[in-house]
Amino acid sequence: MRGGGKVAARAKSPSPPPAPTTIPTTSWAPADRSVPEIIGSLQEDYYNLCMEKSRKINSFVWHLLQEVDEEIEKGLEGITLNIPGNSRLMPVERITGEDFWILSRILKKNTYINGLDVRYNLMSDVGAYYAARLLQKQHKLIYLNLMFNDIGPEGGELIAKALHKNTTLKYLRMTGNKIENKGGMFFAAMLQINSSLEKLDLGDCDLGMQSVIAFATVLTQNQTIKGINLNRPILYGEQEESTVHLGHMLKENHCLVALHMCKHNMKNCGIKQLCDALYLNRSLRYLDVSCNKITRDGMVCLADVLKSNTTLEVIDLSFNRIEDVGAKYLSETLASHNRSLKALSVVNNNIKGEGLVALSQSMKTNHILSNVYIWGNKFDEATCVAYSDLIQTGRLKPDNTDVEPFVVDGHVYLAEVSNGLKKHYYWRPTYGEACSQSSNAGSILVPVGPDL
Secondary structure, three states: OOOOOOOOOOOOOOOOOOOOOOOOOOOOOOOOOOOOOOOOHHHHHHHHHHHHOOOOOOHHHHHHHHHHHHHHHOOOOOEEEEOOOOOOOOOOOOOEHHHHHHHHHHHOOOOOEEEEEOOOOEOHHHHHHHHHHHHHHOOOOOEEEOOOOOOOHHHHHHHHHHOOOOOOOOEEEOOOOOOHHHHHHHHHHHOOOOOOOOEEEOOOOOOEHHHHHHHHHHOOOOOOOOEEEOOOOEOOOOOOHHHHHHHHHHHHOOOOOEEEOOOOOOOHHHHHHHHHHHOOOOOOOEEEOOOOOOEHHHHHHHHHHOOOOOOOOEEEOOOOEOHHHHHHHHHHHHHHOOOOOOEEEOOOOOOOHHHHHHHHHHHHHOOOOOEEEOOOOOOOHHHHHHHHHHHHOOOOOHHHEOEEEEEEOOEEEEEEOOOOOOOOOOOOOOOOOOOOOOOOHHHHHOOOOOOO
16 A cells, blocks of 8 residues: 645634534445444544544545555554545545644554555645644654645755754655745755655646756755656746756765656756766766757767766657767667666657667667657568567567557557556556556566655
């Protein structure tokens, strides 16, 4: 099992308004009983606290707590409580800040739960206040996912300050909460003090240039962060200043394993800054520069650094524009020099048959490169035949690529398959495993704690 109103930084615990007590009448709590059947301590604590505080019982939370109680009864530990507000597998009643207050009260002394996932709910800054208090009092929690909860700068400040003294949380996901530059600065300051956090996701948080520079500066000294996501900051100007500072950080930092710089408006000059740093860096294994403006000229720098870099294992170049020439630069290096890269994504890069075939040819001599993703480019028949041969001979496993060959009237074509480096970054599938290896290969090849 896994998973706004604003308050000031020194706000007191808001007293939730009285509400009529109701019992869930879904299939999870039979309607013909005045009191629902309680099978475990978490359910019991939740029910009693809702009665005491005159709060409505959230039937979705009620059902999930029942499942956790069943796991605890089996003797399981290290449980992650998942309360995803975007679940499509069951009716969802999204939790609010006041709901999280009740939840935090029953979790703060529970020793069986060490992970909490409340993505896509309605916590706002009120919920962030109680999340901060939970981090101060719950000393077993190592994973917390708060993505897309309408948390603003004030809420971000509260959570960041709570982490000054927290020594147990290792993985935090704040994705999609608009903490902006102000909140980002508090998180950067936190990394100067906190020595336990290993993975931090601040993608789509509207960070500004000031906070991106602050993170780059702090990470030259921080020795515990292994993975950081700084996707889609709000940057102005064409000077690619963020890459200058992050490039300098990579020269000094020897602990960072995964760096995500999606949507940084990065061009060839920016990728050159990073490549210059990668000649010296010997720790980075996963580089994500997808959704930028990198062209074939940038591939000259990347192909050259891959001749000597032996640590990079996953590179995500999706949604750039490297075209045939850029793909051929990479192919030549992969065929003759590099023997460390395991996964390469060139999805939607305006590559035609010549470049795609060159990439397939490199896999015949390079047996380390196992995952290649090419969908969204311009396939000709030679491309379809080349990748069909790789799959049929077993050189490219079906789970390690995003295309599947099929034949119509004697001609080979390629269809899309839902595989990739991070297919389920924003959403969960309606069936199958949420963290399947084929759909989230990046975090499988380069694991840095739970998949953020």
